[in-house]
Amino acid sequence: MTKDDVIFITGATAGFGEACARKFAKDGAKLILLGRRKERLEKLAMELGCPTHLLPIDIRDRAKLEQVVRELPKDFKNVTLLLNNAGLGLGMGPAHQANIDDWETMIATNITALTTLTRLMLPGMVERKHGHVINMSSTAASYPYPGGNVYGATKAFVTQFSLNLRADLLGTGVRVTSIEPGMCLTEFSEVRFKGDKKAADDVYRGMKPLSAQDIAETIYWCANQPAHVNINRIELMPTAQTFAFFAVHRKES
Ligand SMILES: NC(=O)c1ccc[n+]([C@@H]2O[C@H](COP(=O)([O-])OP(=O)(O)OC[C@H]3O[C@@H](n4cnc5c(N)ncnc54)[C@H](OP(=O)(O)O)[C@@H]3O)[C@@H](O)[C@H]2O)c1
Numbered sequence: 001m002t003k004d005d006v007i008f009i010t011g012a013t014a015g016f017g018e019a020c021a022r023k024f025a026k027d028g029a030k031l032i033l034l035g036r037r038k039e040r041l042e043k044l045a046m047e048l049g050c051p052t053h054l055l056p057i058d059i060r061d062r063a064k065l066e067q068v069v070r071e072l073p074k075d076f077k078n079v080t081l082l083l084n085n086a087g088l089g090l091g092m093g094p095a096h097q098a099n100i101d102d103w104e105t106m107i108a109t110n111i112t113a114l115t116t117l118t119r120l121m122l123p124g125m126v127e128r129k130h131g132h133v134i135n136m137s138s139t140a141a142s143y144p145y146p147g148g149n150v151y152g153a154t155k156a157f158v159t160q161f162s163l164n165l166r167a168d169l170l171g172t173g174v175r176v177t178s179i180e181p182g183m184c185l186t187e188f189s190e191v192r193f194k195g196d197k198k199a200a201d202d203v204y205r206g207m208k209p210l211s212a213q214d215i216a217e218t219i220y221w222c223a224n225q226p227a228h229v230n231i232n233r234i235e236l237m238p239t240a241q242t243f244a245f246f247a248v249h250r251k252e253s
Pocket of ligand 1: 010011012016057058060109136138181182184189191
């Protein structure tokens with residue numbers, strides 16, 4: 001990327017988003033950084049040493065999102081890369097015991113906000129015949145697991161939305177990529193287990209997960225391919241994570 005690029009990163013206060021901000025800042029690109037925790041955005045911006053525009057908002061607030069996009073400063077208007085990363089999992093219980101508010105939060109964040117922001121940014125990219133949308137999906141999009149229910153379904157949406165965007169954007173020069181990681185050590189599990197540090201730590205006990213830096217390197221590689229190359233999907237996992245047999249419920253003999 002170059003100093004002329006404008007990179008819009010959602011979920012920049014932690015994990016992948018923050019790691020991507022640090023990675024892309026090294027090229028001197030202009031960064032739009034979105035997340036609810038204002039102090040974290042301000043601290044990060046101070047450390048980055050590249051031009052930044054901070055959006056300390058809740059991405060689920062559609063009116064606010066429309067307003068901040070409408071009011072982007074002149075130097076930040078022509079977004080070349082949209083990294084739709086803000087998202088979360090909440091809860092790991094079975095569907096019949098899940099909290100419906102948790103489901104609504106995941107759908108509002110991982111699906112509704114992501115599609116809204118994409119819709120707001122696409123016209124400019126299409127008009128300029130230049131742009132890249134990178135969506136943060138997950139291995140949960142393709143592989144079900146107990147307790148994955150709505151989280152996995154939101155990520156399946158993100159992957160399929162990405163592929164369908166590719167179909168719509170044919171001939172526009174705008175690229176779309178779906179990133180589908182397995183287990184990564186970020187604040188993700190702490191959020192999922194609502195601050196239960198022990199439950200979060202147990203997820204990664206005795207194995208080496210991917211790091212936010214690994215994901216940032218992958219995203220950076222996708223973004224830096226020549227204009228005629230579109231990476232559709234990338235699925236990556238820690239070497240220590242793989243697939244299991246189908247589960248079978250057997251009657252007592
Ligand atoms: N870690 C993994 O194992 C893993 C694997 C596959 C996919 N993913 C996906 O990767 C993405 C990033 O996850 P992460 O691992 O980096 O998690 P993280 O460390 O918890 O970071 C999540 C980011 O999303 C932001 N966010 C959440 N809700 C928001 C809202 N309503 N408005 C604005 N920002 C919001 C958070 O910012 P604020 O709290 O400050 O608002 C934070 O910056 C997510 O979409 C996640 O589903 C993660």
